[in-house]
Amino acid sequence: MLFLFGESVRSKCTDVGSHDCGVCRGRQPFTEQIESLWFCLFAIPLIRIEDRARYWRCENCLSAFDRNNLEEPAHVPLVKRVIAYLLLGYRQDQHESIASEICLKITGFEYSGREYKEAIAFLDRGDVEMADIVRTSAPAMNAIGKQAVLEAAFLTTYLCCDMQYEDRLRINLIGNSLDVGLEFVEYAIQQTRKQNYYGVRRLMHSESVGSE
């Protein structure tokens, strides 16, 4: 007998009532969005393997939140960590004001000096795997949030260096941990360029070269 095994992704959307949205600054209707991967036999879903996405969404602004924190969308803490991680990696972590500017322009949320210092101290411990942090945060995010993380990663990298293969690869790897394809990474990069890099000043020496 021939068995046909497979996997399929199923989505579920449940109304969870009205709550205060940290983006809209007022009460808005929210839904819970769940995307799960199922093991199928003859196209019949039998066993739920994992939740690929689980978050609350404001139906007014479509931001995705961790259900325990409706103050700021789920991608905002990750954007902050990615900015700190890259500035630290390029030894530009003294530029606290640039970190705050990137965060504000991409997410609309403030990045306080205290938060930034805490992020740097956390990342500087040496035993932190950024890929794990991104992978753990990804299921609470939707495409809007993932795009913001990738834009922040690209913009920070662009400000710090003349982009080479390994710099671009690092952004692709963040995309991989976010569970998005290379086309999505490329789209986020194009959006950052279209925004004229949000008008943020480059940190590196060779501004006159201006290759990007």
Ligand SMILES: [Zn+2]
């Ligand atoms: Zn909202």
